[in-house]
Amino acid sequence: MSTAISIRIPGNLAAKLSEIAKETERSKSFHVQKALEAYLEELADLQVALDRLHDTTDPVISIENMRKELEL
Numbered sequence: 001m002s003t004a005i006s007i008r009i010p011g012n013l014a015a016k017l018s019e020i021a022k023e024t025e026r027s028k029s030f031h032v033q034k035a036l037e038a039y040l041e042e043l044a045d046l047q048v049a050l051d052r053l054h055d056t057t058d059p060v061i062s063i064e065n066m067r068k069e070l071e072l
Helices: 011-022 028-053 063-070
Strands: none
Touching: 011 028
């Protein structure tokens, strides 16, 4: 099920969105949805990376040990 939302964006961004929609023959809603999906996916990846960075039980290895382990 779809939900309608309303957003405000700067005029130059709206113009770029309209241009891309016209060039690709896709709706502006399609492009906004895809951009939001990508943003949320990146945000989730960032959160995983930050969680791992702050996890004191996650071992840290040196670049030298990593090269040895990967046989580089």
